[in-house]
Amino acid sequence: MQNTKGLALEVRLSAYLDGEVSETERKELEQLVARDDEARMLLEMLKAGNAFGNKAFEEFLHDPVPLSLVRRIKQGPGVNPKAERVVNAAPRQTKVRLWPRALAASITLLLIGSSTGYIIGRTSNDGTPSVNVAAARTWLDDIADYHRIYSRQTAEHLVEVPASSGAKIESWLASSVGVSFSLPDLSTRGLTFEGARLLVAGGKPVAQLMYKNEDGDVFAICFLKSKPGTSDGNMAESIRDDLAMISWQKGGASYVVVGPSSDANLQQVADTVSTAI
């Protein structure tokens, strides 16, 4: 616990927010906030700064970390720091989201409602609601969410249709998502086919083929029909927390291979899938 007596009020309130003040100081500051409009406004501003900063810095985690670096760490005997710059290893893709504007608007409204009212001597009890606007999600966001859920399921619930129904899976998913394909044999990559699911991602039907490696890690191939006129594209790599994703466009369909971010061979898996599927 810190002794904040004698420090500026915003510093003391900031420490109060973090639970870093003693019990005595906590009570003292709470009483101050209860009776002092300026202290209360300062506290609200600190909280608003917290919320804004948290959201903004969380967004940094969505920047893709190149798998080339992951592979170097995973496979090394050591990494060669300058041989492959992170900035050149993978095109950086920024997911543009609506949340900053929504957050700014909602927090500003909140500040106006709870703080400015005190300054102008009016009481505002209308409980200005915060505005919740959904972020612009892509089908890959949905796939990442699905993977986190399904990859933790027991073997019994991992898939919707088991691998033993291989031929049925091909015809079922091809007709459901509108993409013809062959089940890729990834045994050379150490992956065993477990079965398949039909998902909905980005508002469209998506085929999900599930594989496991010897360690029990779950890998998935997902694909859906692309919008008309979409041209083929290079593979794009990204890491989302514990997941790595490699996606590409080919033959009127969008594909993504998903696996643990710590796996060093995902690129080879994606190469095999791209050829075999």
Add this chain to the structure above:
Amino acid sequence: MRPAAESNEFRRDLVSVLPKLRRFAMTLTRNAADADDLVQEVCERAITRNHLWNGEGRLESWIYAMTRNLWIDEIRKRKVRTGGGTVDAAEQDELSVEASGEKAVYANQLHKMILSMPEGLASVFVLVNVEGHSYREAADILKIPIGTVMSRLSTARMRLAAMITETTERRA
């Protein structure tokens, strides 16, 4: 030398903290290119010195302290070489965003604005407020007094609060 399995486990753990490590590096360097170089160097050093990691506490704390030290070294080298230091985010044309359109420009501006806070504010904010390190842990990682952690944190929060109005006005 550590057993291979233990070393592999360390590498796996290191991979899992990469996104956070890159974010922390961005708060120090305040531009993407330097942050990426820094991350590379930190990873190399962490792997070669993983026998020094005792497995206690948070791996991030050990890695972050190393990151901070390497960055301070780099700044010193640059000052010797060129007489200059880093290029602040606010002075750069673009950060790491390659998307186009109004929304992308806005996202770019937001990143720039946050990273253009005076030196030291973003690092403290991320460590304490975003990642939940205690004041003591943040002070140890950044090698600054706890009092400095406290003052930087409150300043960062007030600056971020002011940005809410600023971003709203820019978008209006």
